Amino acid sequence: MSSPSIEQLEQMVADLLAEAGKLGASAADAAVSSSSGLSLTVRMGETETIEHTRDQGLGISVYFGQRKGTASTTDLKPAALREAVSKACTIARNTSEDDCAGLADPEYLATDYPDLDLYHPWAISPDEAAAVALQAEQAARDVDPRISNSEGATLSTQSGSFIYGNSHGFVGGYPTSRHTLSCVVLSQDGDCMQRDYWYDSRRDWRQLAAPENIGRKAAERVLAKLHARQLGTCQAPVIFRADIAPGMLRSLTGAIRGHAQYRQSSFLLDSLGEQIFPEWVDIREDPLIPLGLASAPFDNEGVATYAKHLVRDGRLETYILDSYSARKLGMKTTGNAGGVRNLSIGSGDMGLDDMLKEMDTGLLVTELMGQGLNPVTGDYSRGAAGFWVENGAIQYPVEEITIAGNMKDMFRQLVAVGNDNDIPGSVKTGSWWIENMTIAGC
Known part of the structure; x- marks a missing residue:
């Protein structure tokens, strides 16, 4: 069975909104998605799993004044859709009023948004996918005889469509695709065994890194970890390598989310306008990057997305707000319902x-x-x-250690961000150098 077309998904959303109106809802919004794909894993030179995927789902929220009810379903048949609307209405009628509940204000909704080039389907057969994955795994195994085993190389490709609409008259949607190739291998030398991986992920399959490069990088990473030692407790500078540095930025975005702010559950509570990083630090969100893995022309409420500084000259410029958290804080939505899209931090040389x-x-x-x-x-x-x-060069691998500090201090003690920001994913950052942390053996 083929996936529903964008036009069919749009009609589903329109039918849902009409049904909500018939049942007395004063406002409603709905989102529906449908996707299909292929995921294939090879291990030790043989095809291990082939999975054809097909996912679909729908969520609806209805409002009776400022009482809200939500329901969802993975069944897109008309009867199931009507049942979802009915359940949402029942929930709303039995829910307390919330002064901040409601759709996004109409003036913030996207009206004319760009095509972000997010759809590049890959008509690849299982045999062709296996050949690509095998190239990655074999490249890793060929690097060194100490590559003793493999957890496999996986190629996954997925394409689908997303539609959102609300009773303000907004209906919008777009098709997307995502393709990922990964390789996980194990190295062994005597009694020492290590595991590591590498991957790439793109909207356009033609832009994926060569499978041989992915395999070789996975091998190089796992070999470097052999014969790791422990460390004694000390205070020392710490560099977070670029591929794990995105976690630092996610700690920031979690702390400046509107929901964390109004719940007073943030280590950056009431920090708007304050210096939280050194003056040279700029952190941006740009949801409108063509081909971006997190790009979207509008957020999960239909609000137009836009590029913005989260941090400029080290100062926090904005919180991350959807309509509800914005109302709770007496502010305006920042077009971030559903999260932050394409985050980046400026780097040095x-x-x-x-x-x-x-x-x-x-x-x-x-x-x-x-x-x-x-x-x-x-x-x-x-x-x-x-x-x-030591002496500016790597001396030996270490493991079974703990690093500790306080995130506010770590932000303020950021010495530099490297220009090694060519990592996969929607968060672009180089390595982070923190001036001082506690390091302890486990």
């Missing part, structure tokens, strides 16, 4: 090797374990692994 030389002695973190951030106090403690650096 140093690559990672330059940063290591400048740091001279300290820790390069390449892996983090656990969820060790207290969102209210900012206290940070994570299991980690990486490399010990």
Whole structure:
């Protein structure tokens, strides 16, 4: 069975909104999506799994004044859609009023938005997908005889469509695609065994990194971890390598979300306009980047998205707000219902090797374990692994250590961001050099 067309999805949304009106709702909005794809994994030179995926879903919110009810379904048949609307209405009628509930204000809705070139379907057969994945895995295994085993290489490709509409008259949608190739391998030397990976993900499959490059990088990463040591407790500078540095930016966005602010559950509570980073730091969101993995012309409420500074000259310029959190804070939505899209931080002119030389002695973190951030106090403690650096060069790998600090202090002690920001994903950052943290053996 073929996936519904955009026109069919638009009609579903229109029917839902009409049904909500018939049942007495004063306002409503609905979103529907449908996607299909292929995921194939090879392991040790053989095809291990082939999965054809087909996903669809719909969510509707209705309002009776300022009482809200929501319902969702994965069944897009007309009877199931009507039942979802009926359930949402029943919930709304039995819910307390909320002064901040309601659709986005009409003046903020997208009216004329650009085509962001997000749809590049890949008509690849399972045999062709297996050939690509096998190239990645074989390239990794060919690097060194110590690559002793593999968890496989996986190629996944997915295409679909998304439609959102509300009773203000907004209906909008667009098709999207995403293609990912990854490789996970294990290395062994004597009693020492390590695991690592690499990947790439793109809207346009033609832009994926060569499978041989992905395999070789996975192999190089896992070989470098062999014969890791522990460290004694110390205070030292720490560099978070570029591929894990996005977690630092996500800690920032979590703290400046409107919902964290009005609930008073943020270590950056009431920090708007304050200096939270050194003056040289600029952090931006740009949802309108063509081909961007997180690009969207409007947010989950139909509000037009736009490029903006979150931090300029080290100062916090805005919170991240949907309509509800904006009303709770007496502010305006920032077009961020559904999250932050295409986050980036400005970098200097140093690559990672330059940063290591400048740091001279300290820790390069390449892996983090656990969820060790207290969102209210900012206290940070994570299991980690990486490399010990002396005389400006990597000396040996380390593991079973803990790094600790406070996120507010870590932001203020950011010494540099590297220009090694060619990492996959929707968050663009180079490596982060933090002036001082506590490092402890486990």
